[in-house]
Amino acid sequence: MGKVIVITSGKGGVGKTTSTANLGTALAMIGKTVVMVDADIGLRNLDVVMGLESRVVYTSMDVIEKRCDLDKALVKDRRVENLMLLAASQRNRKDDIKPEQMREVCEKLKQAFDFVLVDSPAGIEQGFHNAAAGAEEAVIITTPDVSAIRDADRIIGLLQHQGIESISLVLNRLSPTLVKKRDMISKNDILDILNIDLLGVVPEDTGVIVSTNRGVPLVHNDGSPGADAYMRIARRMTGQRIPIPEMRDENFFSNLLNWFSRNK
């Protein structure tokens, strides 16, 4: 029996779908069976980010309205073993699905997979409630800016109200250079404010743009800072204890300043 994890943020554009695609792929690469569920009805994106858009035939709506069986609706990722996608319907609206129906789908999926990752839509309306309905755990994605953190705080409150106790944070798009210059809210300040467990930190990585263009998740190219970060997060999700490394600043001038402060 697997677990259902909702990946959510409140604010849009912070990397929910990118994170779902990379964590799903990473978990499958380390040998877990994974299904990713796009819960963004009407504005589906996960199929495109995964590069699977041309192979989507059925959606979760077809399953709910009994037009096809659940296993027939799953799209298999041919690049990794045991990775599937359940796409969202593009023609329906967010309130065409009820939380109970979503819960039923998740309940069935977790019988067959180790991880059911639900990619939540932005916002705190029906779409978010549907995405969270079947989940027992939540991963909050936030970027280090005031508006994203404020929305993350609101979402944490709503999830706790719903009874989800295991909530952890992925801090996305952190720029070590800006943190050093004290022009970006630091990891510790964000943790102090939100007061939830940190699952991982993903550094700003322009490779994400290329990977989305191609429809190949970043974790397929090892060595990039973003890919390494997602691999570590996936390992932590399987229960491995992997420390969160302190970020190294690539900026020469800043390194020089550090060296001076150390050797004073």
Place this chain on the structure above:
Amino acid sequence: MNFRSIFTRKSKSSNIATQRLQLVLTQDRFEVGEDSMKKLQFELTEVLAKYFEFTMNSVKMSLKREGNSYVLMADFPYNQSNKLR
């Protein structure tokens, strides 16, 4: 002051962001406006001022998340000169 701080003193927008966030989240979590917060802060200060000497408006309040609930934190600067009246 160390060597580094000479160069980094000017850019501290992260501090401003953190302070703004703390204020806005306290209001969000309380579900009250700035006026009520200020009033509570003022009245709290009035009570404390009966016992300690300290400057008005130096009390800082926040709601901190602790598991599934919130804890109201009120910090006020206390030092040796704040004699108990």
